[in-house]
Amino acid sequence: MVRICVLMRAMYICNCNAVTDADIRREVAGGVQSFAQLQERTGCSDCCGCCEAEARAELAKATRTTADRTPLAIPVLA
Ligand code: FES
Secondary structure, eight states: OOOOOOOOOOOEEETTTTEEHHHHHHHHHTTOOSHHHHHHHHOTTSSSOTTHHHHHHHHHHHHHHHHHHSOOOOOOOO
16 A cells, blocks of 8 residues: 655745635635635635735636536436
8 A cells, every 4th residue: 555645844835824725725615716705714815815816716716626526427327
Protein backbone atom coordinates (compact mmCIF):
# COMPACT_ATOMS: atom_id res chain seq x y z
CA MET A 1 0.00 0.00 0.00
CA VAL A 2 1.32 3.40 -0.96
CA ARG A 3 0.34 6.34 1.14
CA ILE A 4 0.64 9.80 -0.18
CA CYS A 5 0.69 12.63 2.28
CA VAL A 6 -0.07 16.06 0.90
CA LEU A 7 0.47 19.02 3.15
CA MET A 8 -1.68 21.88 2.06
CA ARG A 9 -0.75 25.21 3.47
CA ALA A 10 -3.31 27.90 3.58
CA MET A 11 -2.50 31.21 1.98
CA TYR A 12 -4.06 34.39 3.22
CA ILE A 13 -6.16 36.06 0.58
CA CYS A 14 -7.76 38.71 2.79
CA ASN A 15 -5.44 39.98 5.48
CA CYS A 16 -8.00 42.34 7.00
CA ASN A 17 -10.37 39.50 7.81
CA ALA A 18 -7.93 36.56 7.92
CA VAL A 19 -9.61 34.71 5.06
CA THR A 20 -7.46 32.04 3.42
CA ASP A 21 -7.70 30.19 0.13
CA ALA A 22 -8.69 27.13 2.15
CA ASP A 23 -11.55 29.12 3.72
CA ILE A 24 -12.77 30.05 0.24
CA ARG A 25 -12.59 26.44 -0.96
CA ARG A 26 -14.46 25.32 2.15
CA GLU A 27 -17.19 27.91 1.60
CA VAL A 28 -17.58 26.84 -2.04
CA ALA A 29 -17.85 23.23 -0.92
CA GLY A 30 -20.52 24.41 1.51
CA GLY A 31 -22.59 25.99 -1.24
CA VAL A 32 -21.20 29.48 -1.83
CA GLN A 33 -21.48 30.35 -5.52
CA SER A 34 -21.08 34.13 -5.70
CA PHE A 35 -18.72 36.76 -4.44
CA ALA A 36 -21.56 38.38 -2.49
CA GLN A 37 -22.22 35.09 -0.69
CA LEU A 38 -18.52 34.72 0.04
CA GLN A 39 -18.41 38.21 1.52
CA GLU A 40 -21.50 37.52 3.58
CA ARG A 41 -20.07 34.31 5.00
CA THR A 42 -16.45 35.35 5.55
CA GLY A 43 -16.26 39.12 5.50
CA CYS A 44 -13.69 38.81 2.74
CA SER A 45 -12.98 42.10 0.96
CA ASP A 46 -15.29 44.21 3.10
CA CYS A 47 -12.58 46.39 4.59
CA CYS A 48 -9.80 47.91 2.44
CA GLY A 49 -10.87 45.88 -0.61
CA CYS A 50 -7.37 45.34 -1.95
CA CYS A 51 -7.91 41.56 -1.90
CA GLU A 52 -11.00 41.59 -4.12
CA ALA A 53 -9.35 40.57 -7.39
CA GLU A 54 -7.48 37.70 -5.78
CA ALA A 55 -10.53 36.62 -3.78
CA ARG A 56 -12.65 36.59 -6.93
CA ALA A 57 -9.99 34.56 -8.76
CA GLU A 58 -9.78 32.07 -5.90
CA LEU A 59 -13.57 31.80 -5.80
CA ALA A 60 -13.68 31.14 -9.56
CA LYS A 61 -10.96 28.52 -9.27
CA ALA A 62 -12.68 26.80 -6.35
CA THR A 63 -16.01 26.88 -8.15
CA ARG A 64 -14.50 25.28 -11.28
CA THR A 65 -12.76 22.62 -9.20
CA THR A 66 -15.97 21.78 -7.36
CA ALA A 67 -17.91 21.57 -10.63
CA ASP A 68 -15.26 19.21 -12.04
CA ARG A 69 -15.81 16.87 -9.11
CA THR A 70 -19.56 16.75 -9.44
CA PRO A 71 -20.38 13.17 -10.35
CA LEU A 72 -22.20 12.50 -13.54
CA ALA A 73 -25.61 10.97 -13.35
CA ILE A 74 -25.47 7.21 -13.66
CA PRO A 75 -28.42 5.65 -15.44
CA VAL A 76 -30.17 3.00 -13.41
CA LEU A 77 -31.94 0.15 -15.09
CA ALA A 78 -35.22 -0.70 -13.44
S1 FES B 1 -7.24 42.62 2.58
FE1 FES B 1 -9.26 41.99 2.33
S2 FES B 1 -10.46 43.71 2.90
FE2 FES B 1 -8.43 44.31 3.24
